[in-house]
Amino acid sequence: MATKKVAVIMGSDSDFPTVSKAIKKLNALEIPCEVHVMSAHRTPDAASSFARSAKEAGFGVIIAAAGMAAHLAGVLAASTTLPVIGIPIKSSNLGGMEALLATVQMPSGIPVATVAIDGAENAAILAAQMLALSDDKLAAKLTQAKKDMAEGVAKKDAAIQEKLKEL
Template structure:
């Protein structure tokens, strides 16, 4: 766990290592002021997916607004609040990786087929 506000030096070190490790995509969950995704996007050229977490008196709305309102030139792909956003962030990251990895692409296709079958097999209420 790294906080953009509470551990900025650690975040700097982490960002430097990401480039060396050939990381292809970053998923960053953050609540409240939610600076982490934006700082990661500013300090690397790696695609960043931001997931606003439900927290604080605004139930994550502040995090959503912080992540979605990035200045031009520092993009962050922003997902929905909470668990749905976390799930979609993983699927979106997988889709990015699938551009150059057929195994991941096949896994995404299998997952979507499974989701489809689950719906088709469910009973209407």
């Protein structure tokens, strides 16, 4: 069974530097993705239309990144039964708190899983974990990534133990 695609939708091209971290992580996990700019406010029909047809187009998860009013994830979630993961983008106005609150405070019936402000890499990992529920090959990659992380921490701990001996 082929891995389902992940849609990465950003509200503005200015979100790309942050969103690129999610794209890189999806690429590293060999998860196909499509990336688009759509606005909850400037192109609401296009965003809703994309979400309505996403499942039939082979997507398994939608990641939505937006700053400021950050309604994009909610607009997409309202138009699909696919899981939607919101990435609140840091802004110069309120440091991303407005985007965080707008993304996480969805009304009952329109859930949006939300990661930290600018948490694009975690959004990709969460999307991968969702897809891995029905993809054993992807699940094995995620298991290996956790083992690699643990080994990295163990190496850092060993290095600190050596430095402590020098004190």
